[in-house]
Amino acid sequence: MGEKVAESGLYGIGEAAARTGASERALRYYQELGLLTPCARTPGGMRRYSEADLARVARIRELQSLLGLNLDEIAVVMRSDDRMSEIKAAYQGTKAGTAERAALLEESLELQEHLLQLVQAKKAALEDFLSDLEGRIARIEELGER
Amino acid sequence: MGEKVAESGLYGIGEAAARTGASERALRYYQELGLLTPCARTPGGMRRYSEADLARVARIRELQSLLGLNLDEIAVVMRSDDRMSEIKAAYQGTKAGTAERAALLEESLELQEHLLQLVQAKKAALEDFLSDLEGRIARIEELGER
DNA sequence: AATAAACCTGACGTTGACGTGAGCGTCTGA
DNA sequence: TCAGACGCTCACGTCAACGTCAGGTTTATT
CATH class of the missing domain: 1.10.1660.10 (Multidrug-efflux Transporter Regulator; Chain: A; Domain 2)
Structure with missing residues (x-):
């Protein structure tokens, strides 16, 4: 089973x-x-x-x-990932990079870094939210005892 | 304007x-x-x-x-927040807490701590995602130079 | 007093991300 | 070999979170 x-x-x-x-x-x-x-x-x-x-x-x-991305946005990310795999695979053969490959690399890098920005922003926001939440909880507990 | x-x-x-x-x-x-x-x-x-x-x-x-909550879930959180405000306001008057008030406090506390769990889990997942992403970027850059 | 801009309440439309069912083919174990 | 489980392709349904009119009212400005 x-x-x-x-x-x-x-x-x-x-x-x-x-x-x-x-x-x-x-x-x-x-x-x-x-x-x-x-x-x-x-x-x-x-x-x-x-x-x-x-x-x-x-x-x-x-x-x-x-990250709250929708499926269309996710498709973009995945296609970029896929192209990276292709490039890596093609790398074994062609030795040096063509200009086209460099462009794809650049494009992919930009996308991933854009993603990085998003994740970092989200993380920061989440940390703010977290400390705010901890404050709330502390205040509730304070009201509880006494 | x-x-x-x-x-x-x-x-x-x-x-x-x-x-x-x-x-x-x-x-x-x-x-x-x-x-x-x-x-x-x-x-x-x-x-x-x-x-x-x-x-x-x-x-x-x-x-x-x-957090990706839907509006119904958000309503629950907000109502809890509101009740906290009420309790705080009522606190000035009644001095000591009734049993009912204690129950509301307990309920609210549980909800907020549940929220805390969620946020912490999300934060951890985001950090994992982040280091993964940094790895990806490093590998792309590696492919770029040379 | 009048015009334009902002706002009101229904009420129906849209979009994304699936859920659900019909009607039919495929696979696996006894 | 065949019953039951598993899967296939349409195709329509659903649900949340709004978008978008229409037809009338309120407010601010001149």
């Missing part, structure tokens, strides 16, 4: 949903938006998800809940 | 919207949900917002964007 499908080392959509906490519908929807294409299908057409696919789902959900 | 209405020291809904970044519709909607009732109306029925009202809007928006 709760196992990989056959000997493939892959998961069916049910297991994938169970393991990620997303619904099956959500997984299919992410695919519709081009966010996550399962690494394989069976000859009969059933989706098969790899561990990497599950990690991708986790990333999507984090970008959603932690 | 962009000023308080008359000599009242209060704002019309337009100014309130401009100052908080929320739309007029959003402000009316918050009121529908009982999240925020403008402190006054003109004899003719137009809403007047105080600075405290604007602060309340800011709080709502923070709970939304920072």
